[in-house]
Amino acid sequence: MIKSNHIKIMLGIFCLVGLFGCASKVEYGDDQAVETVSIDFGSTDLQQIAGKMVDSLLTNPDVIALTAQKKPILVVDKVQNKTLEHIDLESVTDTIVNKLIRSKKFQFTDMSNSQSVQAQLDYQNKSVYVDSKKATRIGKHAAAEHIIYGSLSSIVKSNHKTKDVYYKFTLKMENLTTGLLEWQEEKEIRKQVSRSILGF
């Protein structure tokens, strides 16, 4: 009789725990909050890198002199991923470009969509369906004066207890006429994860 009661109570408790355990909750988070879900490259790293690069570019004395009279035209090349992680670095440069455009100090040309632009211009200027007087003229695109490029590298070290990741993001701006490097900045990020004793 007692054993039977024990089993019933145990089953009841396990069912209760199971019900709580299965409950899932979906909610929106703060996109500007510090994210520490894992040690991998994350949104906070992206935001820190973009913030540092833009602040540095906008306060560099040479760049201030460059933007004092006019808005220089920039083009952003791909940022090389030298890490072992799969990281969408175009997203980092997109954020940087977004912030720089908002500052109203620079103009940008975009090469990532050049084939579509070229196809549209060809269509407008060669197709018999488009009014030739209203077609966008070819050869009027603004030329970039400076190119921005860079790289992201990492050093990963670990032992049985701790994993340490060091990221270094480097960005450069080169004058396309002179070939001179006019600005360079780097952002270092170190992240560590330690295994806790209890495993939570």
Next chain:
Amino acid sequence: MFVRLFKILKFYSIIMLGLGYFLSISACDSNPLRLQVKANDQGQSSVKNFYFTNGLEVHQINGDYENGLYRGRVTLRNARSQTRRLQYQFTWYDKDNHPLVDDSAWTPMIVYGKGERLLVGIAPNETASGFSIGIRDLDATKVFKTNFLGKY
């Protein structure tokens, strides 16, 4: 019969309470409380020796223009001897004291015991003429916030 049942229930409730306490002390707190402290408008001049509680001291808050963009500088000191893991966030305001639509993220930082950090923020565009800085101490689960408004 009822006495035995009561004893059994008491036994399991103690186990469950113990398990609950054990889980609660192991879980991480990711939703800190927010405590906001706002100072009065201070104009263009710098603010010195503006203190927060909880062992964090803001020694100086400066605002000036750089390349037409408003720049905020905040000198923060950790009065305690323990290392603090903090986060900060600049919020920018226009001349009418309306916050600009900006994506200034919370930035993590470490301030070592008795150490100082200079926090610098650049406004996203030329319409900004003031800022506020939020400093969040996740260890103490509190948020401190001050306000510094520049030229009008």
